[in-house]
Amino acid sequence: MSQSRPNQKDAYSLILEAIDVGVYKPNDRLVESDLAERFGVSRTPIREALQRLETQSLLERDGRSLIVASLDHNQMAELYIVRRELEGLAAKLAARHATEEEISVLRDMVSADDALVDDPIALSKANRRFHEQIHLASHNRYLVQQLNLVHRTMALMATTSLAAKGRGEIAQSEHKNIVSAIERRDEAAAGQALNDHISTAFMTRLKQDAGQRGGNGA
Incomplete structure (x- = not known):
């Protein structure tokens, strides 16, 4: 055994x-x-x-x-709503509780990930590590558990929003804003920056799906 x-x-x-x-x-x-x-x-x-x-x-x-399993449109929307709220809370708590070492790791991650903006698959993996680091920096085990479940479910989406043209550079800029707010210990700004980041990712994915439907009907 x-x-x-x-x-x-x-x-x-x-x-x-x-x-x-x-x-x-x-x-x-x-x-x-x-x-x-x-x-x-x-x-x-x-x-x-x-x-x-x-x-x-x-x-x-x-x-x-x-x-x-696959996610229909409503399931995807529900998942992004939950993810946005939980991720925003994680950023707020990270701004309050993250150690200087954890903030330094976040800065280093964002800097290193700039080299991956033209590789959506590699950037997607790096993006997951970045978000997981924020989750850990929240220092709330129950929130981390819920976010782990959300991110596992994200794997059911066939594509990454980071594959959209220009999304890699935009996402990197958003990550830098999030880290900056955490570093300033500005909880409201950190939460809002991460909320906006998830909202933009959701809108990008909706446009991707709309484009695929249009392509299939052509």
């Missing part, structure tokens, strides 16, 4: 990461034997990981099979 827990965690993390980076997209079917072969683990931890992901609504049933 002592060896099953690391395997289960590894299988869960591997499948979740594969969904997150787009190896498995919404509505793709996940087969135990294929996953076990891909990740080099036995089927038991794969089965347990799939059950966990289904419980978290990241996978859903299609007959007897499990597929990657």
Whole structure:
């Protein structure tokens, strides 16, 4: 039993990461034997990981099979509303509680991420690390737990808003404003800057979806 827990965690993390980076997209079917072969683990931890992901609504049933869940327009809107409020709260608390070392890490992250603006996939991963660092800097474990759930669900979106033309540079500028407000210990400004950042990302995604629908109908 002592060896099953690391395997289960590894299988869960591997499948979740594969969904997150787009190896498995919404509505793709996940087969135990294929996953076990891909990740080099036995089927038991794969089965347990799939059950966990289904419980978290990241996978859903299609007959007897499990597929990657997808979000409709209303679900996406609901997710962004919750994310905006929770992220804004995290920024406010970070402005109040972050240590100088944590603020320094945020500054370094933003500076390093400037080199990734032309690589949406790499920037998306860096963006997630940046937001997770703000979550941790809030020093509120319950808020971090809720934001982890929100960010796991974000993986069900087939594309990243950072792939939109010019969005990488804009997002980086927004990140710098957020860090600046946190560094000044301006809770209201930090919360508003992060709220605005999420709102802009949501609007960008809505435009992406509208463009895809228009393209499909042409």
